[in-house]
Each structure stands twice: as structure tokens, then as C-alpha cells.
Amino acid sequence: MALNATTIAGLAEHLESCELQARDTLKITDEHPDMDWDDAYAIQDEILRRKLARGAKVAGLKAGLTSHAKMKQMGVETPVFGFLVDGFGVPEGGEVKVGELIHPKVEPEICFVLKKALRGPGCHIGTVLAATDFVLPGIEVIDSRYRDFKFDLKSVVADNTSASRFVVGGQAQPVSAVDLRTLGVVMEKNGEIVSIGAGAAVLGHPAAAVAMLANHLGQRDREIPAGTMIMSGGVTEAVAVQAGDHVSLRIQGLGGVSLRFV
Numbered sequence: 001m002a003l004n005a006t007t008i009a010g011l012a013e014h015l016e017s018c019e020l021q022a023r024d025t026l027k028i029t030d031e032h033p034d035m036d037w038d039d040a041y042a043i044q045d046e047i048l049r050r051k052l053a054r055g056a057k058v059a060g061l062k063a064g065l066t067s068h069a070k071m072k073q074m075g076v077e078t079p080v081f082g083f084l085v086d087g088f089g090v091p092e093g094g095e096v097k098v099g100e101l102i103h104p105k106v107e108p109e110i111c112f113v114l115k116k117a118l119r120g121p122g123c124h125i126g127t128v129l130a131a132t133d134f135v136l137p138g139i140e141v142i143d144s145r146y147r148d149f150k151f152d153l154k155s156v157v158a159d160n161t162s163a164s165r166f167v168v169g170g171q172a173q174p175v176s177a178v179d180l181r182t183l184g185v186v187m188e189k190n191g192e193i194v195s196i197g198a199g200a201a202v203l204g205h206p207a208a209a210v211a212m213l214a215n216h217l218g219q220r221d222r223e224i225p226a227g228t229m230i231m232s233g234g235v236t237e238a239v240a241v242q243a244g245d246h247v248s249l250r251i252q253g254l255g256g257v258s259l260r261f262v
């Protein structure tokens with residue numbers, strides 16, 4: 001690691017304050033160009049520790065930048081991983097207050113809920129499917145704390161991969177009931193289709209993103225516990241939203257979910 005504990009704690013406090021106060025910042029690698037991946041995930045861990053100390057509960061995990069559309073949109077080539085806490089969750093059809101956010105965008109997600117823990121290394125699509133209880137649709141609201149979404153991957157990881165709000169719902173199905181590669185995904189904003197995709201847009205198979213997450217955590221001697229909900233990454237590029245927008249997502253065979261921005 002290139003950063004000491006004091007610097008990591010200070011950067012976590014800075015990024016979380018930006019999140020809580022809806023204030024943007026320049027990417028942190030501008031001042032810490034030597035920051036490495038372990039530093040980036042240590043800052044993210046410290047943000048989680050701060051939230052848990054205030055009573056938050058982990059609500060799930062996320063993989064990000066797992067589709068070519070998202071990678072191209074953000075000019076990057078590697079998936080990243082983050083966490084969700086209960087305060088990020090929005091009820092189905094519920095409201096997201098844009099005044100609490102900086103520059104929110106929405107993306108359609110295929111979400112997995114595990115019945116068995118997954119521990120890497122060595123996880124693959126097969127082990128993920130065997131460990132999955134059900135899949136269901138979700139909308140992730142991302143809100144990078146970096147000005148104009150200008151960042152590099154280490155800065156994004158430190159910023160908990162832009163995690164902000166999410167909704168899950170629809171019609172949960174066992175993985176045996178769907179072909180996760182050909183699942184059609186349609187997202188609408190204010191009644192107009194804004195993105196269309198299929199499950200295979202996520203690393204060829206969305207379970208591959210969950211396997212990558214398990215292998216990533218395995219390198220840190222951690223696992224994905226049974227019962228965890230995992231967002232496997234935006235199927236399409238993210239779409240900007242503002243107050244007054246209504247966003248709905250339908251995923252073939254899994255029903256739909258929606259959000260209103262106020």
C-alpha cells in the first residue's frame with residue numbers, strides 16, 4: 001500500500017462527506033497519484049466502517065462496469081466492486097430526492113440473491129448458479145462524487161463505485177427458470193424507451209460478474225455470505241435523471257421495478 005492509515009481515513013471522511021452533503025470533488029488520485037488498488041479498497045472499507053458505526057446495515061454488494069456499454073461510456077476496461085447499505089434502498093415505485101444527490105444516473109441491473117456462501121478463488125458461472133436462490137430486477141442509481149463523472153478506476157473504487165440508491169423487486173425467479181444470457185432488458189424514462197439490452201451484455205453472462213466478485217473477495221480472505229443480494233452491473237450505459245422523471249425497468253420473465261425522482 002502507498003497510503004498510510006491516517007491518509008486513508010481522511011480520504012474516506014472526505015468522500016463520505018461529499019456523498020452525505022451532495023457535494024462534488026476532484027478525483028482523489030490528483031493529489032495521491034501513487035495510490036494503489038489496496039489503498040482504494042481500504043478507503044471504500046473505511047467508508048463502510050463509518051456507516052456501520054452509525055448503525056447502517058449492509059444491504060448487498062455490487063459489481064460495476066461489467067458491461068462493454070458501461071466500460072465504453074466511462075472509458076475503462078476493468079470491473080469494480082462496492083457495497084450497498086440499507087439507507088440506499090428505495091421501496092418499489094418509491095421516490096428518490098435529487099436534492100440529496102449530485103448528478104444521478106440510472107442503470108438496469110440483474111440481481112442475484114444467494115442461498116449459499118460463495119468463496120473464491122475458483123468461482124465460476126456454475127458455482128454461482130448452484131449457490132443462487134433467485135434472481136430479480138433492480139434499478140441502480142449511481143452518483144459519482146467526482147465532478148462531471150471525471151475519474152479513474154482507483155478513485156471510483158475508493159468512492160464505493162458511485163453507489164447511491166437502488167430498488168429491487170419484480171418477480172423473483174430461480175435461475176433454472178430463465179436463460180440469464182438472453183434475458184431481455186427494457187428501461188423507460190417518462191414512458192420512452194431509453195435503453196435496451198440482454199443479460200449477456202454483462203461479461204457474457206451476469207453470473208460471471210458474481211463469480212468475479214467472489215474471487216476478488218477471496219483474494220482478501222472474504223466471502224459473499226449466504227443471503228446476500230448482489231447487483232451484477234449495469235446491462236446498458238447509465239442514463240441521467242432529474243427531478244420529475246419516472247424510470248421503469250422490465251426484465252423478461254422477472255417483471256419490473258420503478259422509481260420516481262422528485
Ligand code: 0L1
Nearest residue numbers: 064065142144161162234
Ligand atoms: O455500478 C456501476 O456500474 C458503477 C460504475 C462506477 C462508475 C460510474 O459512476 O459510472
Ligand code: MG
Nearest residue numbers: 064140233234
Ligand atoms: Mg451498477
